[in-house]
Amino acid sequence: MTGFFRQVADYTQNAISAGKYLLQGLAVTFDHMGRRPITVQYPYEKLIPSERYRGRIHYEFDKCIACEVCVRVCPINLPVVDWVMNKETKKKELRNYSIDFGVCIFCGNCVEYCPTNCLSMTEEYELASFDRHSLNFDNVALGRLPTSVTTDPSVKPLRELGYLPQGIMDPHEVPNKDPRAGKLPAEVLDWMKQESSKEGEIASISNTKEEVN
Ligand code: SF4
Ligand code: SF4
Structure with missing residues (x-):
């Protein structure tokens, strides 16, 4: 009988x-x-990619030792490591390096x-x-410094996908007083400062506690 009641109790709890x-x-x-979904007004507005976003590869020719581990x-x-052996120094000499982003x-x-x-x-x-062959980046193209959404003055970076306020159907009709989806660079900077100061406060409190102990 006890088993039956336990079964009933378990069943009720699960339910x-x-x-x-x-x-x-x-x-x-x-x-x-x-709420209504908002359309990012690309290319005037762009979402800030996440911290670990895997985009175009950057390559530093001077640091490469032509070991071919990447291959x-x-x-x-995919990576093409073009090197020759220098018979005098008995070391590899790197000539070219390329990655085809049409295949990567x-x-x-x-x-x-x-x-x-x-x-x-x-x-x-x-x-x-327009031409798939132009996606084959050589060491010069790979070495170009990447563009960043947050430092590009011609775009408005958005922090994350947002939604329009309740009842608003068109993103262009959002009243000025209403918070807009996404954040401007200055707002992102403020937010980062606030977060870092909070983390600093937490760290100082924990340090004080440790000292007291
Ligand atoms: S050959 Fe590839 S793995 Fe080796 S150093 Fe160069 S990029 Fe790095
Ligand atoms: S597929 Fe692209 S990212 Fe992956 S290892 Fe090859 S070159 Fe690197």
Whole structure:
């Protein structure tokens, strides 16, 4: 008999939990129902890519030792490392390096395993081209410093996908007093400053506690 009551109690508890999770999910849905999605006015507005965004690869020719680790770890052996052996110094001499972004899958393996860290992934994603051959970047093209959404004066960077305020259907009709989706660079900077000062306060409190202990 005790077993039966335990089963009923477990069942009821599971049913309550399931109901709770269901309501939590529906709360998110209902919260978004009254809002309208906003269109990013690309190319005048751009979303700031996330911190670990895997965009166009940047390459530093001077740091490369032509070890070809990047070729071996690449799932499609994509990077082309063009080198010759200098018979006098008995060392490799790098001539050229290229990656074809028409084929690259931006997995980041080459960046991860490069022993000299001469490869890095940038936040650059605008690689569209009329000619697929122009996507084959040589060491000069790969060495170009990446553009950044936050430092480009011609675009308005948006921090994240936002929604229009309730009842507003057209993004251009958002009243000035209403908070706009996304943040301007100055606002992002303020937010970062506030966050860092908060972190500093927390660190100083924990340090004080440790000293007291
Ligand atoms: S792994 Fe790095 S150092 Fe080695 S060849 Fe590739 S880019 Fe150059
Ligand atoms: S990102 Fe991946 S696919 Fe592209 S070159 Fe590097 S290892 Fe190869």
